[in-house]
Amino acid sequence: MIALPSHLLDHPKQLMRKGELTRAAILDVALELSSRDGLEGLTIGVLAEKMKMSKSGVFAHFGSREDLQIEVVRLYHQRFEQEVFYPSLAEARGLPRLESMFTRWVKLVTVEIALGCIYISGAVEYDDRPGEIRDQLVAMVQAWRTALHRCIQQAIDTGEVSRDIDIGQLVYELYGLILSLHHDARFLKIPGSVDRAQAGFNRLIASYRTQPKPSKQPAVIVTPTAARAAI
Template identity: 55%
Template sequence: MSILPAEPGPSPKPTRKPRKGELTRAAIVDAALELAARDGLEGLTIGALAARMRMSKSGVFAHFGSREDLQIAVLKTYERRFVDDVLLPALGAQRGLPRLRAIFERWLAHTAAEAESGCVWISAATEYDDRSGHVRDELVAMIRSWQRECTRAIEQAIDAGHLVRDVDPQDLLFAIYGIVLVVHHDARLLNSADAVTRARRAFDRVIAAYSPRSPVSAPEKYERSVALD
């Protein structure tokens, strides 16, 4: 998940039209992504996909070396769409807290929109957390890459003076990531209509706790609350 601006270079060559086989493969992956969002990557079968595409099993299989290759193709397609929907638009915001907030808002909207269809990354995490293999390796690499992008935005907010210098970026990432996961849980499983509203309030509280204007830092607030219990 690399989003760094490309170095200036010669004008790109005209793109060629996709071949029929490439278009068919892309259509298969699109259908597979819909099935995986609903049934999970492990619920993705060549038979179900062939029925969905009205193709023979051999016709579907011919575009992928194995079921594992199909699952990885689904993950890569999801990652590309996630970047296009969440990260790239947020990069238009000013560096620092405005960009971090834009990332959160885009991520929050993306997660809320998946309350009906399901999130491939989150469902795959529960499927592959205790497995080994290439699918898990790809999933872990993608999520770590996304976390690095979020961490970069947090570090930029610190450098800009929008957050206190002594904040651990990983602590803030942990808090923000947790907020988004709870939104998915509450909106999808519990049908909570106010999950997004609560998430925004939680994000604002976290940011306020680490703001230079905050009279008490987040760790101090926590220690005081424990001492009072």
């Protein structure tokens, strides 16, 4: 549990700061537990034990177990944006940005192989369970899909990708690569899964790239003299 010097604890602002630090520390541990055991595996008892706090001490920072789970989902989404989305905005619009988004996405999945992806595990846990947690997960995944959709549209606008492509299909195929990577690397533990995911992305993008127009050959004018010479 986070402790501050006793002489600081009399100041209201320091007390507030201590509370914020404790709450942040609880969320960090809760995210780690949820990544490993799933959101439904997150219990106040285990969390309190990990934090060396009482159950009531944990509850003091969150109104309920569901509130805690929702905050964990939000924290995961925030970190996903910081590690995958925002750094990719530094790349040029179009394919460079899309390539950065996918590469960083793959990198994050490889880090999560030891634990798990909240988006993927959450989809399994809450695919048929209506409620606030499912709504939060859906909204965040949809936000990421919207970002991918917008990035692909920019690649169309820059002329890097054919205008007649189905953007939804490309987003679907990108998600398929990530799900396959997570399955093969985490569940089957197949070596080289990351390389296969990247190779799949490269081949996929190559199939959607705008094909260069064939250069027009200059017309050959055949004169009567030339025609006779060719006989």
